[in-house]
Amino acid sequence: MKAAVIVFPGSNCDRDLQVSLRIATGNEPLMVWHGDSSFDDVDLIAVPGGFSYGDYLRAGAMAAKSPVMREIIARANKGVPVLGICNGFQILTESGLLPGALMRNAALKYICKDIHLRVETNDTAFTRGYATGDVLRIPIAHHDGNYFADPDTLDELEQENRVAFRYTNAQGEQSADANPNGSQHHIAGILNKNRNVLGMMPHPERLADAALGGEDGKRMFEGLVRAIA
Amino acid sequence: MSEITADVIASHGFTDAEYAKVLEIMGREPNMTELGIFSVMWSEHCSYKSSKKWLKTLPTEAPWVICGPGENAGIIDIGDGQAAVFKMESHNHPSYIEPYQGAATGVGGILRDVFTMGARPVANLNALRFGSTDHPKTRHLVSGVVAGVGGYGNCVGVPTVGGECEFHASYNGNILVNAMTVGVADQDKIFYSAATGAGNPIVYVGSKTGRDGIHGATMASVEFSDDSEAKRPTVQVGDPFTEKLLIEACLELMQTDCIIGIQDMGAAGLTSSSFEMASKGGVGVELDLDKIPQREADMTAYEMMLSESQERMLMVLRPGTEARAEAIFKKWELDFSVCGELTDSGHMVLRHKGEIVADLPIDPLALASPEYDRPWVPTAKPPALDMASSPAPDDLMATLLAMMGSPALASKRWIWEQYDHMVMGDTLGHGRPGGDAALVRVHGSKKALAMTSDCTPRYCYADPVEGGRQAVAESWRNITATGATPLAITDNMNFGNPEKPEIMGQFVGCCQGISEACIALDYPVVSGNVSLYNETNGQGIHPTPTIGGVGLIEDAARSVGIGLTADDQDIVLIGESRGHLGCSLYLELIENRTDGAPPPVDLAAERKTGDFVRAQILAREISCCHDLSDGGLLVGLTEMALAGQRGVRIALPELSMPLHAWAFGEDQGRYLVATNDAPALLASAQSQGVDAVLIGKSGGSDIQISGVGTLPVDTIRQAHENWMPAYMA
Numbered sequence A: 001m002k003a004a005v006i007v008f009p010g011s012n013c014d015r016d017l018q019v020s021l022r023i024a025t026g027n028e029p030l031m032v033w034h035g036d037s038s039f040d041d042v043d044l045i046a047v048p049g050g051f052s053y054g055d056y057l058r059a060g061a062m063a064a065k066s067p068v069m070r071e072i073i074a075r076a077n078k079g080v081p082v083l084g085i086c087n088g089f090q091i092l093t094e095s096g097l098l099p100g101a102l103m104r105n106a107a108l109k110y111i112c113k114d115i116h117l118r119v120e121t122n123d124t125a126f127t128r129g130y131a132t133g134d135v136l137r138i139p140i141a142h143h144d145g146n147y148f149a150d151p152d153t154l155d156e157l158e159q160e161n162r163v164a165f166r167y168t169n170a171q172g173e174q175s176a177d178a179n180p181n182g183s184q185h186h187i188a189g190i191l192n193k194n195r196n197v198l199g200m201m202p203h204p205e206r207l208a209d210a211a212l213g214g215e216d217g218k219r220m221f222e223g224l225v226r227a228i229a
Numbered sequence B: 001m002s003e004i005t006a007d008v009i010a011s012h013g014f015t016d017a018e019y020a021k022v023l024e025i026m027g028r029e030p031n032m033t034e035l036g037i038f039s040v041m042w043s044e045h046c047s048y049k050s051s052k053k054w055l056k057t058l059p060t061e062a063p064w065v066i067c068g069p070g071e072n073a074g075i076i077d078i079g080d081g082q083a084a085v086f087k088m089e090s091h092n093h094p095s096y097i098e099p100y101q102g103a104a105t106g107v108g109g110i111l112r113d114v115f116t117m118g119a120r121p122v123a124n125l126n127a128l129r130f131g132s133t134d135h136p137k138t139r140h141l142v143s144g145v146v147a148g149v150g151g152y153g154n155c156v157g158v159p160t161v162g163g164e165c166e167f168h169a170s171y172n173g174n175i176l177v178n179a180m181t182v183g184v185a186d187q188d189k190i191f192y193s194a195a196t197g198a199g200n201p202i203v204y205v206g207s208k209t210g211r212d213g214i215h216g217a218t219m220a221s222v223e224f225s226d227d228s229e230a231k232r233p234t235v236q237v238g239d240p241f242t243e244k245l246l247i248e249a250c251l252e253l254m255q256t257d258c259i260i261g262i263q264d265m266g267a268a269g270l271t272s273s274s275f276e277m278a279s280k281g282g283v284g285v286e287l288d289l290d291k292i293p294q295r296e297a298d299m300t301a302y303e304m305m306l307s308e309s310q311e312r313m314l315m316v317l318r319p320g321t322e323a324r325a326e327a328i329f330k331k332w333e334l335d336f337s338v339c340g341e342l343t344d345s346g347h348m349v350l351r352h353k354g355e356i357v358a359d360l361p362i363d364p365l366a367l368a369s370p371e372y373d374r375p376w377v378p379t380a381k382p383p384a385l386d387m388a389s390s391p392a393p394d395d396l397m398a399t400l401l402a403m404m405g406s407p408a409l410a411s412k413r414w415i416w417e418q419y420d421h422m423v424m425g426d427t428l429g430h431g432r433p434g435g436d437a438a439l440v441r442v443h444g445s446k447k448a449l450a451m452t453s454d455c456t457p458r459y460c461y462a463d464p465v466e467g468g469r470q471a472v473a474e475s476w477r478n479i480t481a482t483g484a485t486p487l488a489i490t491d492n493m494n495f496g497n498p499e500k501p502e503i504m505g506q507f508v509g510c511c512q513g514i515s516e517a518c519i520a521l522d523y524p525v526v527s528g529n530v531s532l533y534n535e536t537n538g539q540g541i542h543p544t545p546t547i548g549g550v551g552l553i554e555d556a557a558r559s560v561g562i563g564l565t566a567d568d569q570d571i572v573l574i575g576e577s578r579g580h581l582g583c584s585l586y587l588e589l590i591e592n593r594t595d596g597a598p599p600p601v602d603l604a605a606e607r608k609t610g611d612f613v614r615a616q617i618l619a620r621e622i623s624c625c626h627d628l629s630d631g632g633l634l635v636g637l638t639e640m641a642l643a644g645q646r647g648v649r650i651a652l653p654e655l656s657m658p659l660h661a662w663a664f665g666e667d668q669g670r671y672l673v674a675t676n677d678a679p680a681l682l683a684s685a686q687s688q689g690v691d692a693v694l695i696g697k698s699g700g701s702d703i704q705i706s707g708v709g710t711l712p713v714d715t716i717r718q719a720h721e722n723w724m725p726a727y728m729a
Helices: A014-025 A067-077 A087-094 A151-159 A216-228 B006-011 B016-026 B032-041 B092-097 B099-115 B138-156 B228-234 B240-253 B269-281 B301-306 B322-331 B362-367 B396-404 B457-462 B464-480 B501-521 B585-590 B603-618 B632-644 B659-664 B678-687 B713-728
Strands: A003-007 A030-033 A044-047 A082-085 A101-103 A111-119 A135-142 A146-148 A163-168 A187-191 A197-200 B065-067 B074-077 B082-090 B120-130 B160-167 B176-186 B201-206 B259-264 B284-288 B312-317 B335-343 B347-352 B355-361 B438-441 B448-454 B485-494 B525-531 B544-553 B570-574 B624-627 B648-650 B671-675 B692-698 B702-705 B709-712
Touching: A003 A014, A014 A044, A014 A216, A044 A067, A044 A087, A067 A082, A082 A087, A087 A101, A087 A197, A135 A216, A146 A187, A163 A197, B006 B032, B016 B032, B016 B355, B032 B269, B032 B301, B032 B355, B032 B362, B074 B485, B074 B525, B082 B099, B082 B448, B082 B485, B082 B544, B092 B099, B092 B138, B092 B176, B099 B120, B099 B138, B099 B176, B099 B240, B099 B259, B120 B138, B120 B240, B120 B438, B120 B448, B120 B544, B138 B160, B138 B176, B138 B240, B138 B713, B160 B438, B160 B448, B176 B448, B176 B485, B176 B544, B201 B240, B201 B322, B240 B322, B259 B269, B269 B284, B269 B301, B269 B312, B269 B347, B269 B362, B301 B347, B301 B355, B312 B322, B322 B335, B355 B362, B396 B585, B396 B632, B396 B659, B396 B702, B396 B709, B396 B713, B448 B464, B457 B464, B457 B501, B457 B544, B464 B485, B464 B501, B464 B544, B464 B603, B464 B624, B485 B501, B501 B544, B501 B603, B570 B603, B570 B678, B585 B632, B585 B659, B603 B671, B603 B678, B624 B632, B632 B648, B632 B659, B632 B671, B632 B702, B632 B713, B671 B678, B678 B692, B702 B713, B709 B713
Parallel strands: A003 A030, A003 A044, A044 A082, A082 A197, B082 B525, B120 B160, B284 B347, B485 B525, B648 B702
Antiparallel strands: A101 A146, A111 A135, A111 A163, A163 A187, A187 A197, B065 B074, B074 B082, B082 B176, B120 B176, B201 B312, B201 B335, B259 B312, B284 B335, B347 B355, B438 B448, B448 B544, B485 B544, B570 B671, B570 B692, B624 B671, B648 B692, B702 B709
């Protein structure tokens, strides 16, 4: 399996994702520069965290209009799996591949810490490594992760089982305390209609190595490889 | 151009003697641009004129030191052809005036010092000191500084992994923001600042030059008064995205052989960078200011030379490589301008709009940079604490609870959760913020760097020599407690007005203590920074020589954290306990007094004890380790319980001192460890002449001390975790 990692000038989790994908796929991921409007065929496109073009405007707003995103949108529409993590998720919502928006955290502060997530569906390649209901410990690190969508969109996401992850406590229970950023419906990650695009704020690539404090994120990449390959 | 009047001369910070020297060097009256250049080059901030004499006394050598003080950052050998490059630098004055931008640009500046040398920054730390928690400005400053540090570091994508935060009234009018960056370079790709080769092109890269930060270096060289707010325009504005681009572009160019010399534009901007490069290389410089990328219209030569706009670098390239270098900077969408060339004139000549606007001799200006032997008086040694004057507290466990929830000891999670401490994917799980030292793996290897920042200003105030020793010893101890070998330090000397003999005495005393400890522990100073005039309306800060330490562990898998990892492990106290309460946090918090002498540091014992502990960690005889410092034994033990989310049961040994002195005394050179085999550990300690005593076992959910009392860990956690969020709410 061949994966591509998109590199914007302000991406800063590109190498972290490269490492996780290299380990999971056994292949060196293709690093794609933001100015490239075409690149080799791949089995997975990953849009990493960071600050794409500085994000002095709304996070991801400029990146959504970049040459490489036009190509990613076209491929996503043809069914190529696209994973957006953190700033990647923000870019996917800004580009229209995913609905809703990521607003400033409710506490108005950047937050970097381990949180718990409940897997809401494993009916997609991205979460095939988990069972529905699994509780994961994975870090978040963002200033704008407060998921917002209009009521109709939220209903649609829920009815179509497109909420992939929700913030919970360690026991898998939802509560205001366990929602780190004020996201509606405690949403941490969502899928598109075709279930081939996932955006999530938490960073699975950051806890995919026991030395770093946990491996819950590793199962995501391993499951993804099994599902795609 | 304005006339050079007595007022103009005074407002540029010159003494009469200094200005006479200017006239002598120039052989004529300088113009405004030239005067401005002299002013910043001879400012305390750039010239180290008060401190140089004493900094020269610090030990700077060891077999593993590749580059000591004098370059942008210090460099040490970490094996496998790699080097760690690091430095700590203050941004105190600007952070008080404009906390967000002051702190943010402090981080940006120290990052540049490190990647200028060819190193990829891999970790940031920061030591923050604020005024008293009841001072009206403190919340505003904490909030702005923390947001600024995070806003910059998070965006550039370098993890902020450690530091310290303290509150004390002596910082009410002068907060301290000390930022440290650690980078990793290949030893064969290290870059220095010396410019050589007449005719070689000088290239400006990075952001455009604006009018921000003009006279920042001069501002940082005087005391504050009530009108400090008026100095806001001297604070620079940071752009971390451009810094990120600059890091990537510079490191990409450094893979080629285009660069002869490179220097970031920090304090005193273009003036300082071009002067230092030329002076080190023994060449002259000719700059065409029309080629300087400018953000604002109609900037004068004076403004361009003194601007401290951020995210800029100056390079000297090998002739003929300009196009290759330019392509890299264009790729990263940064300005790139060949703005001058080196000459053999020994002069700095500036052209602007077709005219020569400044012509200064480089060596005379650099060599004549003032160096003062300022009068100083040693600080009187405080008398030892009379133990009879310290009554036992009524309830030891309640005292512990109060201390753990105090601003001094409460969790600083509120701060470090605003910093991305995991980006780059090498921060070890037990090396995250909150431990003794941060642990960051060297990417792609088994090795890890251990990093810490330390100082106990109340000790330095009471006895600068002992305080200087203690700051270095604690740094060494914190690194040792992870299993790493301490290698070298960077010192960030924050003091008051050096023109006062008692302040100068504090500086001299701290230098002496630092030297002694560095020598005894083989822990040299490889870089540093001095920040003086931290005074407002005549009130100076506590002397604060912040020590940034770096160590190495060959096998990161053998490193340990502070948290108890299992139940039913033996807890052993290593090092000698005498119940030293003088100058302790206990006295300050509980008895509301700060008298007595600080605990003495026995450097020979420190070394022996630390070497023993490290060897036991590496031999996997110890599962977790915590050094004892502020608050002493009981506080250290509680921190291990909190981090490990389990309790401890302490069997009180027979005591030759009052119980509260045993619990909260701050004797130096001590560690608490947990082990599965206490008899073996105690026997090894005994055979090596190291004090060690079994004090209890891990397990349960309480801090339980036989015959004294019991306190649930969760109760302590609440007090410990809630203080700062409640304070900042």
